[in-house]
Amino acid sequence: MDRQQIEEIIGKYKYPEGKILSILEDIQEVDRYLSKESLKMVSEALNVPLSKLFSIATFYSFFNLKPVGEHIITVCMGTACHVRGSAGLLNNLKNLLKVSENGVTEDGKFFLTTEDKHFSLNTARCFGCCSMAPVVKVDERIYGYVTVNDLPRILKEYGWKEDENR
């Protein structure tokens, strides 16, 4: 997002200093995440310390500080899923999607996005369907009793192509 777009968003609000959360939400709605550059421009435009904007962005879990892929894969790492092998699912997904970094972001969350921005991979604590553990969610769809062997089939539903990606 460029400076002009940021200024347009800020200009929508009569008292923008009191609407920081809304401004950040508006930016994320367009970019799907909050880049450092965008936060810096907001900080300059509103004369608000950048550290304050980072605190807000890291406090609210719905803000993303890294680019987000078209499809978001979330592996449940809650206790029930963990004991049934979710760490193995996560490692396999990292391999299949070729995202090998450790993925821990500045705010301590786990988040990785493929180079082509087709997929993002993250983790959650519990989806509330522990009886189906281990559970993986892709966008809004929940997959239960997932095994490592199921992963390529699930990814293919979202446009993952094995040959091109391996």
Ligand code: FES
């Ligand atoms: S622990 Fe995974 S759904 Fe509850």
